Amino acid sequence: MKIKDVKTWVVGNPPPQTGGRYFIFVRLVTDGGVVGYGEAYDAAFDPHLTAKLIEDVAMRYLVGRDPHDIETFFRLCYSSGFSQRPDATMMACCSALEMASWDIIGKEAGQPVYKLLGGRIHEGLRAYTYLYPQSGSVHPADIKDQRNVYNDPDMAGEAAAACVKQGFNAVKFDPAGPYRVQGGHQPLLEDIDLSARMVRAVREAVGTKADILFGTHGQFTAAGAIRMAKAIEAADPLWFEEPVPPDQVGAMAEVARATSIPIAAGERLVSKVEFARLIESRAAAILQPNLGRSGGILETKKIAGMAEAFGIQIAPHCYCGPLVAAANIQLAATLPNFLILESIKTWDGFHAEVLKKKIEWQDGFVIPSTEPGLGVELDEAVCDANPWTGDMLHLEMTREPIRF
DSSP states (O other): OOEEEEEEEEEEOOTTOTTOSEEEEEEEEETTOOEEEEEEOOOSSOHHHHHHHHHHHHHHHTBTSOTTOHHHHHHHHHTGGGOOSOOHHHHHHHHHHHHHHHHHHHHHHTSBGGGGTTOOOOSSEEEEEEOOOSSSOOOGGGGTTSOOTTTOHHHHHHHHHHHHHHTOSEEEEOOSOOOBTTOOBOOOHHHHHHHHHHHHHHHHHHTTSSEEEEEOSSOBOHHHHHHHHHHHGGGOOSEEEOSSOTTOHHHHHHHHHHOSSOEEEOTTOOHHHHHHHHHHTTOOSEEOOOTTTSSOHHHHHHHHHHHHTTTOEEOOOOSSOHHHHHHHHHHHTTOTTBOOEEOSTTSOTHHHHTBSSOOEEETTEEEOOOSSBTSOOBOHHHHHHSBOOOOSOSSOOBOSOOOO
């Protein structure tokens, strides 16, 4: 079996763009006609450039080769251009193609990927959802001057209660202010006060029926994060996500030692090398690899194994499309140290439209598919009908300095 063809799509995600503004998909085809699909989670460049990079990587290291040779493919990508170091863009390309290769391997074997990774040990996977505005954009930066679930405690509480009624037993939100390009800062007292009131309102709304996941995406210095953690500890969040910038492992470990709230991190990290630094520093109790960036399914299986040896849990990240979700599901089903899965609501809307059969969600749990491969099939006609033509990136931080 050899890979003979590669095709990519940059698919626009229609408003309200839940899960990001666009998705980057790839299709591989073997000389025997077996098709595999994958997705890259990359936001540093125009997505059409990433699509071209995926095609370049495929032509260099995969076309004409056997897709079963996952280890060789990963090493070729990791070493490309004499690099041999974590590279977020290369790992996004590698992850998408590796994911598609596993899809082919599973289909050729007539088995879901989890059967080839040690087998399923979870019948259902606990899932959480973000709190989303009832209408309009879901991006906090787009609605910062409007009353919404990110800045209004009553609205956040109502949205959380609605999620619990729907069946979720964990909800996430990011009420701590804008994502600054300047790096970590000290939170303003008004930001600390608002965050505390937001978390308290959600706790009062859901009681003990749901966990609260508090996100900040690397906004603070260690000292600032510790102040914020003390303000929200009383509501007992399940985690405090990326309290400091992701490249500051020592600072993150300092926060972890100073709070009773478990620290979660990893959506912006790639390869076992970067995750090893979190593990050895005890900087996080929960790792959040995104399989469209982390290095793919097998690399993330290794990351999870390293974490398991230290009692660290895995919560796969997925603020992107349904193919990363499918890969997350296949891997999570095999992990003894799996904690919880990110779900884009209940996988309805465009995430369902772009697949021939939607991801199954029941009462707060995702049910792993028993179909061969990743368990989902991309609807190529929907991809062709929804090309991305915008100029914004998948997610963006503030571009100009913020006055304090």
